[in-house]
Amino acid sequence: MSWLLRPLAEQAAALRTGQVTSTALVEEALGRIAQLDGALGAFLRVTVDLARRQAAEADRRLAVEGEGAPDLCGIPVAIKDVLCTEGVETTAASRILAGFVPPYTATAVRRLAEAGAVSLGKCNCDEFAMGSSTENSAYQLTRNPHAPDRVPGGSSGGSAAAVAAGLAPAALGTDTGGSIRQPAALCGVVGFKPTYGRVSRYGLIAFASSLDQVGPFTRTGGDAARIYRTIAGPDPRDATCSPRPVEDPMPTLELGLEGLRLGVPAEYVASGLEPGVQRVFEAACQRLVAAGAQLEPVSLPSTRYALAAYYVIAPAEASSNLARMDGLRFGPGRPGAVTLREQLEGARHLGFGPEVRRRIMLGTYALSRGYYDAYYRRAQQVRTLVAQDFHRAFAGVDAIIAPTSPTVAFRLGERLSDPLAMYQSDVLTVPFSLAGVPAASVPAGLADGLPVGLQVAAPAFADAHCLRVARGVERALGVAEPPDLARRAAP
Numbered sequence: 001m002s003w004l005l006r007p008l009a010e011q012a013a014a015l016r017t018g019q020v021t022s023t024a025l026v027e028e029a030l031g032r033i034a035q036l037d038g039a040l041g042a043f044l045r046v047t048v049d050l051a052r053r054q055a056a057e058a059d060r061r062l063a064v065e066g067e068g069a070p071d072l073c074g075i076p077v078a079i080k081d082v083l084c085t086e087g088v089e090t091t092a093a094s095r096i097l098a099g100f101v102p103p104y105t106a107t108a109v110r111r112l113a114e115a116g117a118v119s120l121g122k123c124n125c126d127e128f129a130m131g132s133s134t135e136n137s138a139y140q141l142t143r144n145p146h147a148p149d150r151v152p153g154g155s156s157g158g159s160a161a162a163v164a165a166g167l168a169p170a171a172l173g174t175d176t177g178g179s180i181r182q183p184a185a186l187c188g189v190v191g192f193k194p195t196y197g198r199v200s201r202y203g204l205i206a207f208a209s210s211l212d213q214v215g216p217f218t219r220t221g222g223d224a225a226r227i228y229r230t231i232a233g234p235d236p237r238d239a240t241c242s243p244r245p246v247e248d249p250m251p252t253l254e255l256g257l258e259g260l261r262l263g264v265p266a267e268y269v270a271s272g273l274e275p276g277v278q279r280v281f282e283a284a285c286q287r288l289v290a291a292g293a294q295l296e297p298v299s300l301p302s303t304r305y306a307l308a309a310y311y312v313i314a315p316a317e318a319s320s321n322l323a324r325m326d327g328l329r330f331g332p333g334r335p336g337a338v339t340l341r342e343q344l345e346g347a348r349h350l351g352f353g354p355e356v357r358r359r360i361m362l363g364t365y366a367l368s369r370g371y372y373d374a375y376y377r378r379a380q381q382v383r384t385l386v387a388q389d390f391h392r393a394f395a396g397v398d399a400i401i402a403p404t405s406p407t408v409a410f411r412l413g414e415r416l417s418d419p420l421a422m423y424q425s426d427v428l429t430v431p432f433s434l435a436g437v438p439a440a441s442v443p444a445g446l447a448d449g450l451p452v453g454l455q456v457a458a459p460a461f462a463d464a465h466c467l468r469v470a471r472g473v474e475r476a477l478g479v480a481e482p483p484d485l486a487r488r489a490a491p
């Protein structure tokens with residue numbers, strides 16, 4: 001089996017005994033990308049030379065530091081294209097940033113590099129991370145590795161597909177309303193959105209600043225914990241990043257589910273789930289009970305307003321964040337523009353895709369005089385109610401579980417002309433985002449051959465606990481098989 005399909009701990013051990021080198025791992029990844037990614041479309045840019053240089057450096061470091069080297073030293077990773085990488089073009093999958101080569105690196109990416117991880121390149125996503133299918137990328141489609149006629153989810157679809165297909169053992173994504181958890185569920189891998197403020201947003205191209213969070217995609221919960229503890233923690237460059245020290249998830253990771261009370265929100269399983277998703281979720285619940293967990297119904301009554309509130313708050317913040325995109329130094333330009341206004345209008349007209357324009361218009365409207373109180377303020381009030389629901393629920397249970405997405409991966413094109421249907425994909429992930437709590441998605445099984453994800457959430461800053469429960473769920477349910485395509489590929 002390919003090294004890249006094995007847990008990071010096994011790769012790390014093999015790197016230390018000399019059974020494999022970082023250069024060999026990276027060449028294997030580059031080979032698989034060359035073989036599979038033409039059809040998959042997970043990467044926007046593969047940084048071959050940089051990856052080879054970093055791998056050679058990691059091999060030297062492993063030779064010198066041996067067991068003392070960080071556990072990610074020499075491990076290849078992929079990066080969502082909304083995270084800035086010094087010297088490597090970063091577009092957020094938007095035309096308006098075509099040709100933008102950042103002069104600095106995002107903190108999360110820098111921390112991986114400092115730990116010796118090797119960056120393979122930048123992954124496709126929805127433009128500015130707005131979407132649930134990666135179809136809003138201005139550059140290319142990404143296909144689901146389990147079914148090439150279906151979406152990988154979004155917005156971090158390229159990162160999810162890369163890990164599912166074994167092109168990289170881990171990838172970074174971002175989650176504002178579900179963009180790590182939903183594609184992880186649809187591609188059958190693990191995704192983890194840490195507590196808001198746990199991972200620095202420095203160098204992340206902002207979508208909705210009060211919600212955006214960086215986190216990992218991996219094949220296992222243990223791997224997610226390894227990436228998480230490397231990227232988490234205070235950063236003087238991001239004032240919204242919490243100064244609290246990070247609790248290491250590794251010592252408690254394998255404690256299992258015995259005696260844990262897991263809350264199942266009545267509102268999330270009552271209706272609206274595809275029958276296949278419902279079946280997989282119910283079967284998973286039985287296995288969690290068999291593994292020693294106690295399931296308890298909990299109620300999150302404000303949840304029914306969460307999606308509507310999110311689609312006011314996120315576009316409002318996006319409309320102000322995107323006001324900086326002037327198209328003056330990169331992007332499609334505006335030949336013939338004389339005034340600044342002509343330049344701005346022209347560059348934005350050519351540079352932004354339809355969904356981004358829709359969000360800017362929604363957000364600008366919601367913030368405008370006379371409508372602010374009716375929409376933005378009310379949405380913020382709903383946000384508080386949603387957070388209070390979670391607070392109350394967590395007083396009685398150790399974690400909350402729910403399906404991640406109401407459906408399995410849908411067909412390419414199916415929801416493109418119906419924005420509300422697309423927004424519905426986030427109905428089960430958005431409430432956790434509004435509350436700012438940590439949440440993971442773990443593979444729960446297959447419905448008609450397509451992956452279904454189970455979401456695990458814990459109170460704010462109980463990230464280590466969330467990962468422990470996610471790992472316990474994973475052990476109870478069995479680690480998901482990679483898609484056929486990944487198993488068939490060489491080596």
Ligand code: GLN
Nearest residue numbers: 129130131176177178179
């Ligand atoms: N699909 C949601 C949206 O379009 C969430 C996106 C995200 O988390 N970045 O806003």
